[in-house]
Amino acid sequence: MIRLQREDFDVGAELERLTAGNHRIGGVASFIGLVRDMGGSDRVFALTLEHYPGMTERKLAEIEAEARRRWPLDAVLVIHRYGRLKPGDRIVLVATASPHREAALEACHFLIDWLKTDAPFWKSETTSVGERWVEARTEDDAARERWTPPL
């Protein structure tokens, strides 16, 4: 399941809901991305996330489908926020549930790696030296490549 929202989310409640009533599940892996207070050597006061409405939902759904194709998953949740956030705020939650621990862990890692390079989000930092766009990192492309071709 994919959610795109301005509001924060309750991690405990979301993870609880993911597995509720399904006792086949042996493992839940999750990743929470947070706003950091440093960008390079500059202090960050706020991070503004912009996205491409319509395409974002579509890409996230594609990434979820790809993860489900590669691993036996009983549940998948991706919540991605947009708008203006402060240091320490949650940006994204990725969670996967599977009968098998390895499947949950790998699928979660895969989802966040792909989301970084494939979901149309852009970040702008409000720093001590002004407002600036965050550049894409080549490490993120390398992390994504690790998962291709399909297993």
Place this chain on the structure above:
Amino acid sequence: MIRLQREDFDVGAELERLTAGNHRIGGVASFIGLVRDMGGSDRVFALTLEHYPGMTERKLAEIEAEARRRWPLDAVLVIHRYGRLKPGDRIVLVATASPHREAALEACHFLIDWLKTDAPFWKSETTSVGERWVEARTEDDAARERWTPPL
């Protein structure tokens, strides 16, 4: 931080506490292990976890130290329960926080893999065909080996 307890834990509160006030952290990876309702082809009604008091705490602390040696982690939490649990109950929570997403994800994966093979716990299942000890899985040894020698 290592905790060994009979009682359940509150995942949301634990993860919140892990990062509270630290705005250097960019990513929190976590894994929750749950009691499954099937053991092979038999229905499981309860799972009883026994451990070796003293050695368990020591081994968990060693595993945490090893993870911190390998990755730049701002926080590590392992909560492992023992005693009698029901299907759907939480057994273990592993969580790692780092400025860097890859470090958090890999360290979390490492911790759960090592914990499976190195922490002195034993499981007994109450099934439809009686009580029986869960056997160690060779897949778990293989998963642990993936992380040796040190990076």
Place this chain on the structure above:
Amino acid sequence: MKLLYFAWLRARVGCAEEEVALPPQVRDVAGLLDWLRGRSDRHAEALRSLGLIRVAVNQDYVGPAHPVREGDEVALFPPVTGG
């Protein structure tokens, strides 16, 4: 054709969205970018470094040889940075 601009491309072009009538000689993404650079100094400046620009046609990432047609939704933006 509907054009969408995101992130610093939006800021440099000076608008988030524009509706353009595609001239007949523009058949693919590369041609579209060439033609757009002629629309204004801001377009020329914003679209100067092609290596920094990504394109989606009808919400799919595409390369320079991808065809474009009247009625398409074409989005131009820098490399994405989600997560």
Place this chain on the structure above:
Amino acid sequence: MKLLYFAWLRARVGCAEEEVALPPQVRDVAGLLDWLRGRSDRHAEALRSLGLIRVAVNQDYVGPAHPVREGDEVALFPPVTGG
């Protein structure tokens, strides 16, 4: 010496813990296991398949050649299954 048994080893030996006086010829883990098998039929049966038994001396996993001494805490148990 303090001996601890866990999981099905505890069930088969019939106790969780016993205090034993180590005879002088027992110097290592392999020797200890040999000697323990002679203590009772239950010990012999429980300790029959050495491949299924793990040993910790003073709370560290050790192999068959590891020395044992009076005063050690020695634990015997099947392969662990945590997490």
